[in-house]
Amino acid sequence: MWDLRRPAGLFFSGLGLILCMVGLVYPENRAPLTDANVNLYTGAGICAFGGVMLWLSRRPS
Amino acid sequence: LTLARVDYFILAFYFVFVLGIGWFIRKRVATSDDFLTSGRSVPLWITSLAFIAANMGAQEVIGMCASGAKYGIMTAHFYWVGAIPAMLFVGVFMMPFYYGSKARSVPEYLKLRFDEKTRTFNAVTFAAMTVFSSGISMYALGLLFELVLGWTFTESVLLSACIVLAYTYLGGLTSAIYNEVLQFFLIILGFVPLAILAVAKAGGWSGIAARLPEVMTRSWKFTASANQNPMGVEVFGLVAGLGFVLSFGYWCTDFLVVQRALAANSMSAARRTPLIAAFPKMFIPFIVIVPGIAAMALMNMGVGYSLPIKGDSYNYDLTLTTLMAQFYPSGLLGVGLTALMASFMSGMAGNVTAFNAVWTYDIYQGHIRKGAPDSHYLLVGRFATIGGTALSVGTAYLAHLYNNIMDLLQLVFGFVNAPLFATFLLGMFWKRTTGHGAFSGLVAGTTAAALTHGLTGAERKGAWLANLHEFPTIMAQNFWIAIFAWSACFAVTVLVSLATRPKPVAELHNLVYGVTDLPPTRHERWLHRPWVLAVAVGGICIWLNIWYW
Numbered sequence: 001m002w003d004l005r006r007p008a009g010l011f012f013s014g015l016g017l018i019l020c021m022v023g024l025v026y027p028e029n030r031a032p033l034t035d036a037n038v039n040l041y042t043g044a045g046i047c048a049f050g051g052v053m054l055w056l057s058r059r060p061s
Numbered sequence: 062l063t064l065a066r067v068d069y070f071i072l073a074f075y076f077v078f079v080l081g082i083g084w085f086i087r088k089r090v091a092t093s094d095d096f097l098t099s100g101r102s103v104p105l106w107i108t109s110l111a112f113i114a115a116n117m118g119a120q121e122v123i124g125m126c127a128s129g130a131k132y133g134i135m136t137a138h139f140y141w142v143g144a145i146p147a148m149l150f151v152g153v154f155m156m157p158f159y160y161g162s163k164a165r166s167v168p169e170y171l172k173l174r175f176d177e178k179t180r181t182f183n184a185v186t187f188a189a190m191t192v193f194s195s196g197i198s199m200y201a202l203g204l205l206f207e208l209v210l211g212w213t214f215t216e217s218v219l220l221s222a223c224i225v226l227a228y229t230y231l232g233g234l235t236s237a238i239y240n241e242v243l244q245f246f247l248i249i250l251g252f253v254p255l256a257i258l259a260v261a262k263a264g265g266w267s268g269i270a271a272r273l274p275e276v277m278t279r280s281w282k283f284t285a286s287a288n289q290n291p292m293g294v295e296v297f298g299l300v301a302g303l304g305f306v307l308s309f310g311y312w313c314t315d316f317l318v319v320q321r322a323l324a325a326n327s328m329s330a331a332r333r334t335p336l337i338a339a340f341p342k343m344f345i346p347f348i349v350i351v352p353g354i355a356a357m358a359l360m361n362m363g364v365g366y367s368l369p370i371k372g373d374s375y376n377y378d379l380t381l382t383t384l385m386a387q388f389y390p391s392g393l394l395g396v397g398l399t400a401l402m403a404s405f406m407s408g409m410a411g412n413v414t415a416f417n418a419v420w421t422y423d424i425y426q427g428h429i430r431k432g433a434p435d436s437h438y439l440l441v442g443r444f445a446t447i448g449g450t451a452l453s454v455g456t457a458y459l460a461h462l463y464n465n466i467m468d469l470l471q472l473v474f475g476f477v478n479a480p481l482f483a484t485f486l487l488g489m490f491w492k493r494t495t496g497h498g499a500f501s502g503l504v505a506g507t508t509a510a511a512l513t514h515g516l517t518g519a520e521r522k523g524a525w526l527a528n529l530h531e532f533p534t535i536m537a538q539n540f541w542i543a544i545f546a547w548s549a550c551f552a553v554t555v556l557v558s559l560a561t562r563p564k565p566v567a568e569l570h571n572l573v574y575g576v577t578d579l580p581p582t583r584h585e586r587w588l589h590r591p592w593v594l595a596v597a598v599g600g601i602c603i604w605l606n607i608w609y610w
Contacts, residue, residue, distance in 0.1 A: 004239050023392070031389050
């Protein structure tokens with residue numbers, strides 16, 4: 001079967017990078033009830049998840 | 062909700078990936094089995110996540126968050142009582158018969174175990190249910206597109222139908238399952254930040270508990286009597302109606318979820334699919350229910366958050382989206398909306414793929430054209446995908462016209478799944494059960510459900526024959542409808558079976574407990590044994606119930 005880990009890893013790494021970039025370029029971008037740079041922190045978390053999926057895809061399913 | 066360009070970009074990025082998966086998988090679909098059952102070749106971790114993702118449709122994400130705001134942590138009973146025990150049961154006891162019988166669908170198992178009429182009854186009712194369920198997810202997705210993109214409802218429904226149709230038509234069940242896994246991760250990653258932010262803002266769990274009545278933060282303490290809790294159910298109705306009949310009826314007999322386990326690449330993997338799925342499943346309340354409870358605490362804090370009013374109460378259905386608007390800035394808002402759309406598409410695709418398998422194998426091959434070449438059934442499966450999607454568009458319009466169709470759907474589950482579970486329980490574990498018994502039991506169970514609905518009322522619904530009893534909520538009424546339907550089916554099946562001739566024992570091999578050699582698990586590593594996994598999941602689930610008692 002096709003290994004889903006690689007495309008999933010690429011998708012989430014890409015998504016995480018987009019969020020990180022938004023968080024870095026617009027650090028003052030806030031929602032009404034948040035006072036932290038949630039784009040940056042969430043982007044880093046999603047990026048890390050994508051990285052783990054890519055790393056796992058090097059091993060046989 | 063006001064979206065920025067980056068939010069639209071994230072949505073587009075996701076849709077390109079979803080369609081890309083269907084495009085890549087299309088080359089691997091050569092036979093009807095590849096298209097409709099994935100050729101029984103999908104790895105365990107994927108079938109496990111697809112097993113719960115197929116269930117994470119619009120009702121799960123938006124509905125559970127709304128119920129969290131309305132009923133509090135008692136809503137978690139839908140997981141800790143209404144899902145986990147049934148998932149353990151299907152993995153440990155029922156999957157050896159589903160997988161071992163080599164049935165390609167749940168109705169086909171009924172044919173092997175009983176007869177053609179029982180299979181057809183189930184195939185037709187199940188096909189109707191999937192079209193309804195898929196249509197409701199499509200309706201919700203259409204409304205979201207309408208809200209976000211500013212399109213008309215028709216354009217929005219057609220766009221959502223086209224996206225799901227494209228990847229299910231190209232890659233069949235495999236494409237749907239692979240996308241469900243991607244959608245599962247997206248739903249988790251998209252909503253975990255919301256849960257963290259909302260709970261932190263409300264002062265953590267202790268802050269929430271301090272700002273709300275105790276009944277909102279206790280799962281069992283107020284269930285001794287129906288009028289003590291906002292859900293309006295007492296412990297017997299909860300355990301017997303939700304925890305036994307509705308839950309086991311859904312998780313053990315609904316082909317939508319069983320199909321994911323049947324796609325696994327071995328008997329061992331099929332048995333472990335619901336058991337492994339139960340691990341993340343029991344923690345999902347913290348992502349979808351707890352934010353709803355936090356929303357009510359935030360309203361009491363005066364921080365500027367409030368739910369819109371609908372009629373004479375809050376519009377709880379908007380809890381999730383209003384929380385996202387308050388806690389997600391541009392960027393993360395795009396991820397949250399994409400996760401929401403993923404959950405709707407997951408619900409739609411799961412139902413469409415279950416529909417096309419049941420239509421092709423149990424209705425078309427069973428009654429319309431037998432013995433045709435495989436390529437013909439592959440074509441029929443693809444056309445069934447188009448037909449199922451088109452019918453779902455029709456039911457989406459029905460949902461648009463009648464805003465109580467969600468209640469109706471829950472009612473239909475009580476009518477169909479509750480009696481079916483009695484049929485399966487007797488069929489798999491009592492070799493004396495006959496085809497005539499099973500069929501008459503199903504008819505009696507469905508009739509009992511209709512009578513209970515006609516003779517009782519709740520929230521101005523039901524009681525179309527006479528109002529002999531008034532339930533405090535529709536939910537309580539649905540639990541009792543399920544209990545009566547199951548009991549009637551069970552009793553009639555037993556009585557008719559005792560009066561009719563059973564199948565010879567030789568024909569029940571791989572279909573009935575006691576005349577089937579269960580697959581040995583001694584050679585497996587202890588961690589892979591179904592019993593070990595079931596005990597571990599059961600232990601954690603009991604602990605969660607005690608913790609939030």
